[in-house]
Amino acid sequence: MSSPGNVPVKVDRRVKIAEVVLRCLVCGLGVLVAALVGTDTQVKEIFSIERKAKFTDMKSLLFLVVTNGIVAGYSVIQGIRCVVSMIKGRVLFNKALAWAIFSCDQVMAYMTLAALAAATQSAMLAEKGQVEMQWMNVCGIYRSFCTQIGEGIVAALVVSLATITISSVSAFNLFRLYGGHKRITNCGAW
Amino acid sequence: MSSPGNVPVKVDRRVKIAEVVLRCLVCGLGVLVAALVGTDTQVKEIFSIERKAKFTDMKSLLFLVVTNGIVAGYSVIQGIRCVVSMIKGRVLFNKALAWAIFSCDQVMAYMTLAALAAATQSAMLAEKGQVEMQWMNVCGIYRSFCTQIGEGIVAALVVSLATITISSVSAFNLFRLYGGHKRITNCGAW
Structure with a gap:
């Protein structure tokens, strides 16, 4: 398998392995986030009234679960494609396909971060409340619910960092198709 | 001025002009967001008590103002550099500098989106409230305050989309430095 552009074969291979590892990580942690947040509930009795906290009470948590579910599914497909292409040593000629992968990876990175x-x-x-808005700190009531959400958010942070790194790798894979000279004149000049 | 890699000179020039326009847009709208949100206040009398809504009541609005202020300042510097390098037709050899520009643009894109x-x-x-959390819709009280915040958020959306586009342009400017062949073998293969 030859190395593309002016990148050493060894470096190129490491980038590929890193990409596979990152995609597996995103898949595993994406499922974990969806499971942690999506199954989180807590029932409390407040003034003889039973109240239940669940993740759908906040639209942002629902968005987190859906986004991480999508990115986990997408990572399975991309991960399999990566491994198969590494084993078979297939060669990419197609800029359109590279653009599609880059675009999807960008959307995933920005979606997970948002x-x-x-x-x-x-x-x-929920943790601190907002006195000025008269919003109470509901975590004072639903402690175990909030702790589990917190764990989900930490995992989502790792997912987000990994997808951001992957989007840089796919930018690298795409845009070096446009290289031809080592000299370059562009707006990034100085 | 020669065209880098296998990109036609005409296309390359258009990309450069687009980058300058986008950086100017980000600068202008970044200042607008900071001004709209940062100067937004409203005083209301509730049960004979005077209450004042201001953007510092919510940490996320403070983050929005600071982020857009930073990105506006950064865009001035980058915009000037872009225009000067276009006029003088300077040539970039330095991968480290291209990496620095790419990294800063990435940080700006992710920061503005977050x-x-x-x-x-x-x-x-603030607009809808959250009944389950006993969080009231404060926009029912502070209508003009919320309207101005809404305008700021719309402008911030344009800023964010523009910085995302710029970060793709700088990825293009960086990674084509690594191109050398039109054939490429990578994880993006199939």
Whole structure:
């Protein structure tokens, strides 16, 4: 298997292995986030009234579960494709396919980050409350519920960082198809 | 000025102009977001008690203002560099510099998106409330305050989309430095 562009074969192989590992990580942790947050409930009796906290009470947590579910499924497909192409040593000529992979990876990276940011914001409000808005800190009531959400958010942070790294790798895989000279004139010049 | 890699000179020039336009847009709208959200206040009398809503009441709005201020300042510097390098037709040899620009652009893209997602989540809670959490819809009280925040969020969305596009352009500018062949073998193969 030859090395593309001016990248040493050894470095190129390491990038490929890192990509497979990251995609497996995203898949595993994506499922974990969806399971941790999606199954999280707690029942409390407040003034003789039974109240139940569940993840669908906050739209941002629902968004987190759906996003991580999607990214886990997508990572399975991409991971299998990566492994098969490594084993068979297949060669990519097609810029359109490279663009499709790059675009999907970008969407996944931005989606997971947006879901993480929104969920973290909700979690912070639930944990600390917001006196000025008269929003109470519901985590004072639903402690174990909030702890499990917190664990889910930590896992989602790792998923997000991994998808961001993967999107850089796929940018590398795409845009080196446009290289031809080592000299370059562009807006990034100086 | 020669065209880098296997990209036609005409296309390359258009990419450069688009980058300058986008950086100017980010700068202008970044300042607008910071001004709209950062100066937003409303005073209301509730049961004879005067209450004031301000953007610092929500940490996510403070994050939105700071992030957009930073990205606006960064865009001025990058915009000037872009224009000067276009006029002088300077040539980039330095991969380290291309990496630095790419990394900064990536940070800006992810930062603006995270700030936007967190602020949107807070704004949704303020607009709709969350009955299950006993969080009231404060926008029912502070209508003009919320409207101005909403305008800021729309502008922040455009900023975020523009920084995401810029980060793709700088990925293109960086990774084509690693191209050498049109044939490529990588994990993106099939």
